Amino acid sequence: MRILIAEDDDIIADGVSRSLGQAGYSVDWAAHGEAAEEALLAHSYDLLVLDLGLPRLSGLEVLKRLRARHSTIPVLILTALDGTHDRVRGLDLGADDYMVKPFELAELEARVRALTRRATGNSPAIVCGSLSFDPVGRVTQIDGVPLDLSAREIGLLEILLARMGRLVSKDQLVDHLCGWGEEVSHNAIEVYVHRLRKKLESGGIKIATVRGLGYCLERPQGE
Amino acid sequence: MRILIAEDDDIIADGVSRSLGQAGYSVDWAAHGEAAEEALLAHSYDLLVLDLGLPRLSGLEVLKRLRARHSTIPVLILTALDGTHDRVRGLDLGADDYMVKPFELAELEARVRALTRRATGNSPAIVCGSLSFDPVGRVTQIDGVPLDLSAREIGLLEILLARMGRLVSKDQLVDHLCGWGEEVSHNAIEVYVHRLRKKLESGGIKIATVRGLGYCLERPQGE
DNA sequence: CTTCCGCTATGAGAATGCGCATAAAACCCC
DNA sequence: GGGGTTTTATGCGCATTCTCATAGCGGAAG
Numbered sequence: 001m002r003i004l005i006a007e008d009d010d011i012i013a014d015g016v017s018r019s020l021g022q023a024g025y026s027v028d029w030a031a032h033g034e035a036a037e038e039a040l041l042a043h044s045y046d047l048l049v050l051d052l053g054l055p056r057l058s059g060l061e062v063l064k065r066l067r068a069r070h071s072t073i074p075v076l077i078l079t080a081l082d083g084t085h086d087r088v089r090g091l092d093l094g095a096d097d098y099m100v101k102p103f104e105l106a107e108l109e110a111r112v113r114a115l116t117r118r119a120t121g122n123s124p125a126i127v128c129g130s131l132s133f134d135p136v137g138r139v140t141q142i143d144g145v146p147l148d149l150s151a152r153e154i155g156l157l158e159i160l161l162a163r164m165g166r167l168v169s170k171d172q173l174v175d176h177l178c179g180w181g182e183e184v185s186h187n188a189i190e191v192y193v194h195r196l197r198k199k200l201e202s203g204g205i206k207i208a209t210v211r212g213l214g215y216c217l218e219r220p221q222g223e
Numbered sequence: 224m225r226i227l228i229a230e231d232d233d234i235i236a237d238g239v240s241r242s243l244g245q246a247g248y249s250v251d252w253a254a255h256g257e258a259a260e261e262a263l264l265a266h267s268y269d270l271l272v273l274d275l276g277l278p279r280l281s282g283l284e285v286l287k288r289l290r291a292r293h294s295t296i297p298v299l300i301l302t303a304l305d306g307t308h309d310r311v312r313g314l315d316l317g318a319d320d321y322m323v324k325p326f327e328l329a330e331l332e333a334r335v336r337a338l339t340r341r342a343t344g345n346s347p348a349i350v351c352g353s354l355s356f357d358p359v360g361r362v363t364q365i366d367g368v369p370l371d372l373s374a375r376e377i378g379l380l381e382i383l384l385a386r387m388g389r390l391v392s393k394d395q396l397v398d399h400l401c402g403w404g405e406e407v408s409h410n411a412i413e414v415y416v417h418r419l420r421k422k423l424e425s426g427g428i429k430i431a432t433v434r435g436l437g438y439c440l441e442r443p444q445g446e
Numbered sequence: 447c448t449t450c451c452g453c454t455a456t457g458a459g460a461a462t463g464c465g466c467a468t469a470a471a472a473c474c475c476c
Numbered sequence: 477g478g479g480g481t482t483t484t485a486t487g488c489g490c491a492t493t494c495t496c497a498t499a500g501c502g503g504a505a506g
Contacts (some may be wrong), residue, residue, distance in 0.1 A: 166357060166362055188482075190466070191483075196477075208371075208374075212374040212464070410496085415493095416456090
């Protein structure tokens with residue numbers, strides 16, 4: 001799950017990205033409207049958190065262009081206390097939710113969860129054999145028993161589930177786990193896979209290795 | 224967008240088909256499992272709304288056969304409140320979403336939208352007799368059973384499938400398998416072909432040798 | 447028909463480097 | 477600073493790849 005934050009106040013941006021990063025999302029940050037526009041064109045995000053008071057290119061303008069391109073990415077707008085007018089206009093332009101500054105990080109997280117859920121097609125849970133993954137709460141269960149996973153493990157599992165039964169290269173994994181700027185070695189991926197495998201093996205879930213190409217979460221036998 | 228509804232309760236079926244028809248889909252209705260099976264074989268649908276409690280042929284069976292034919296149509300299953308077990312089994316068999324009766328038509332519509340949207344992103348598998356190959360996931364199945372191939376074998380199969388029924392020279396194979404700097408001997412190609420043949424023979428897939436010219440993946444009968 | 451030569455099949459062995467495991471270091475949040 | 481998590485470091489095992497040697501096959505020429 002990849003999220004773009006368009007926010008000029010770097011203290012807020014920092015807090016938000018930490019908080020969401022902690023929750024297992026990979027977060028990119030754009031400090032002004034043009035950077036946001038560029039990032040949106042260059043990558044595919046699952047959610048945009050958009051401050052309306054952006055320099056260079058206003059948040060409303062970014063949103064307008066985004067929707068003009070028929071993008072359906074969920075957008076959560078951030079607005080100052082007195083920006084009622086803009087807020088309304090934002091919702092008119094196709095924003096999905098809004099928050100008024102200052103806000104609680106916990107509440108932001110909750111709303112982000114709600115919005116990303118919608119993006120995953122409303123599916124209540126992704127099931128793979130005895131494993132079920134709830135994209136809303138980002139909670140994993142094996143045979144109904146909650147499984148304790150770290151942020152990185154959740155991120156890894158998420159993309160493997162999204163591409164269940166297909167091969168996923170290490171580069172693809174790196175892409176999904178990290179925003180740009182931060183990169184992680186292939187070795188790190190191997191370590192995550194190792195740990196995730198250990199936690200999943202009790203449920204009979206297997207991650208197959210294809211040497212030189214990548215990993216593949218085995219789809220449970222449809223029989 | 225064409226949708227098939229397999230549902231024996233004609234009141235529900237009527238409501239659903241009106242609602243979806245209203246929304247611009249063209250809707251067919253099958254009142255029992257065999258009719259659904261027949262319709263699925265006769266036409267190509269973009270979505271199947273499947274009641275699990277069908278007479279004549281159960282919904283689970285319909286779904287199972289559908290997936291056995293390597294169909295990737297999105298399937299939304301309808302289930303009674305107490306059908307937890309069947310629901311889980313349905314998702315295991317490759318259903319994409321489910322709804323519990325009774326449900327709101329508006330919600331059904333929303334989920335149908337989500338599923339049909341997702342479908343357009345799906346890549347069609349390349350099928351050759353009992354073999355199917357997903358070019359995106361680079362995963363091979365024979366009669367629905369995943370086949371364990373190495374990187375080189377996958378690469379070889381990939382290009383043979385792309386030129387199915389046509390002759391592929393060894394030089395072409397070398398080109399496709401190796402990057403710029405690296406080269407590989409013709410003898411190596413022979414070895415890959417040998418190993419790939421061994422793994423494919425159980426599925427009745429044949430790679431013909433054309434002496435002095437190259438190899439050719441035989442197109443299955445009936446096309 | 448027989449012989450010969452070159453192409454292909456096949457098995458076995460060797461080399462490479464990928465991925466695994468484990469440990470240890472950096473990091474981060476409370 | 478202490479628990480957790482993330483990341484880097486490192487050596488080993490082994491699957492995969494590739495070469496080699498040999499046997500099989502097919503076509504062409506004599």
